[in-house]
Amino acid sequence: ICKRFVTAVSRIDVKNDDVILIMGSNAAENHPIAFKWVQAARERGAALVSVDPRFTRTSAMADLYAPLRSGTDIVFLGGMINYVLKNNRFHREYVVEYTNAAFLLDPAFGFKDGYFTGWDPQKKTYDRATWKFQAEADGGPKQDKTLKDPNTVFQHLRRHFARYTPEMVERICGTPKAEFLKVADAFSTSGAPGKAGTIMYAMGWTQHSKGTQIIRTAAILQLLLGNIGVAGGGINALRGLA
Numbered sequence: 001i002c003k004r005f006v007t008a009v010s011r012i013d014v015k016n017d018d019v020i021l022i023m024g025s026n027a028a029e030n031h032p033i034a035f036k037w038v039q040a041a042r043e044r045g046a047a048l049v050s051v052d053p054r055f056t057r058t059s060a061m062a063d064l065y066a067p068l069r070s071g072t073d074i075v076f077l078g079g080m081i082n083y084v085l086k087n088n089r090f091h092r093e094y095v096v097e098y099t100n101a102a103f104l105l106d107p108a109f110g111f112k113d114g115y116f117t118g119w120d121p122q123k124k125t126y127d128r129a130t131w132k133f134q135a136e137a138d139g140g141p142k143q144d145k146t147l148k149d150p151n152t153v154f155q156h157l158r159r160h161f162a163r164y165t166p167e168m169v170e171r172i173c174g175t176p177k178a179e180f181l182k183v184a185d186a187f188s189t190s191g192a193p194g195k196a197g198t199i200m201y202a203m204g205w206t207q208h209s210k211g212t213q214i215i216r217t218a219a220i221l222q223l224l225l226g227n228i229g230v231a232g233g234g235i236n237a238l239r240g241l242a
Contacts, residue, residue: 015040016232019190019197021183023051023073024204024214028058031202031238038200041232049183051076051175052204066183068173074210075172077217078164080184084224085158089188091226095147099223101154102143104134109151111160157220191225196232206237 014020014037027035035058042048050062051073059065068076084090095101108130110117118127133141134151147154166184170177190197199222205214218235219228227233 011037011236013232013234014038014198014200014236015044016196017041017046017190017198018195018232019047019049019187020200021049021051021187021197022058022062022200023076023218024206024208025200025202025238026052026054026056026058027200027202027238028061029056034200034236034238047186049186051183064179064182064186066175066179068175071208071210072173073205073208073214074217075164076169076175076180077214077221078161079166079169079173079180080187081157081217081221081224082161082164083166083181083184084188084191084221085161087188089191090224091191091193092147093193094226095154095224096145098226098229099153100141101152101157102145102147103153104142104144104149104151105153105156106130106132106134107151109156111156188225190227193226196230197222197225197227198232198234198236200236200238202238 011034014034018041020038020041025031027038038048047064048062049064049066050056050059051066051068052059053068053070055065055067108117109132116126117130120127136142144152149155166177166180169175169180173180187197189195199218201215201218205211208214215235222228222233222235
């Protein structure tokens with residue numbers, strides 16, 4: 001699932017949030033200027049969620065804190081994506097109209113045993129011939145805005161993340177199931193129309209060996225919730241003197 005543009009977000013914009021998730025960052029201690037706007041949002045009633053292997057100063061300020069094992073962020077985020085899909089917490093209108101979720105993929109495209117279609121175990125490369133959308137006569141992608149067709153990006157996403165259950169999160173991340181569900185429930189409230197949520201991260205993700213994949217997973221979560229391109233939304237990298 002993707003959107004066709006990326007927006008730059010001012011730190012001040014965080015004051016518009018209803019819920020703020022901080023992972024891969026100890027913003028309260030390392031980014032005090034950015035955290036000023038987190039506090040401004042909290043004064044308006046926003047909830048602050050901290051997910052971190054350590055109980056940091058940010059965690060001490062948070063309304064919710066959940067621990068996880070270092071390096072398991074993708075599983076935690078994958079669990080949140082599954083929670084959003086399973087409990088219909090996604091922003092349907094946004095997902096249908098502003099992402100590629102309704103686009104139909106080639107019927108031959110799929111994912112099994114950890115590999116997408118086209119994997120050559122000998123060459124250790126992919127033949128990406130099936131990695132394409134079904135096309136209309138004018139060349140545009142075919143769509144099913146009901147999201148029910150099994151070939152939609154949405155249904156592929158649902159199947160892909162179905163394995164990321166709360167039990168899997170608990171087993172791999174070490175996060176107690178009850179604590180994970182509290183975080184997933186709190187952050188997914190930002191998917192309601194008129195609500196906004198942001199994810200703030202720093203070097204805990206950027207310098208991770210799988211940093212790109214972590215941030216991409218966070219982007220999928222935010223797109224499902226309709227939190228890209230709205231006041232207070234986005235995935236905010238904390239840098240320098242922020």
